[in-house]
Amino acid sequence: MARPSQYSAEFRSDAIALWRASAGRRTFRDVAADLNVNPETLRTWVRDAHDRPAVSGTSQDTEAELARLRAENARLAKAEKEWQLEREILRRAAAYFAREMK
Known part of the structure; x- marks a missing residue:
């Protein structure tokens, strides 16, 4: 069973928006460091958001x-x-x- 996320849906969407706003000028590692999250976590959020359009939130x-x-x-x-x-x-x-x- 997966453990509950420590990050809110709003934080995730803001993190994704921040990475997308960088328009390729910054890496996942740079943006993740600013947000104090793991770069792979941010990469997963972005990939999931791309695969699945946001309906709620x-x-x-x-x-x-x-x-x-x-x-x-x-x-x-x-x-x-x-x-x-x-x-x-x-x-x-x-x-x-x-x-x-x-």
């Missing part, structure tokens, strides 16, 4: 982006309903005037 930036996209989606859905209504009104008006012209 999303960052605040991701949450903000998700909220923005949901609001935009709602706005676009409302606009689409309005356009469909306008199109239906115009279709009926065109049919009415076509009958009047006969």
Whole structure:
């Protein structure tokens, strides 16, 4: 049975973000030394994060982006309903005037 982790999920995600932000300028060993963790532990966290997209524990930036996209989606859905209504009104008006012209 695996022992419980001494590092929180937030610490892990921050460590992964720090390593990714270095954009290859720093090694696992350098970043791990700054965080006082084993380099292989950091390497495992990064590999696991790459293999499995994060579902829970999303960052605040991701949450903000998700909220923005949901609001935009709602706005676009409302606009689409309005356009469909306008199109239906115009279709009926065109049919009415076509009958009047006969």
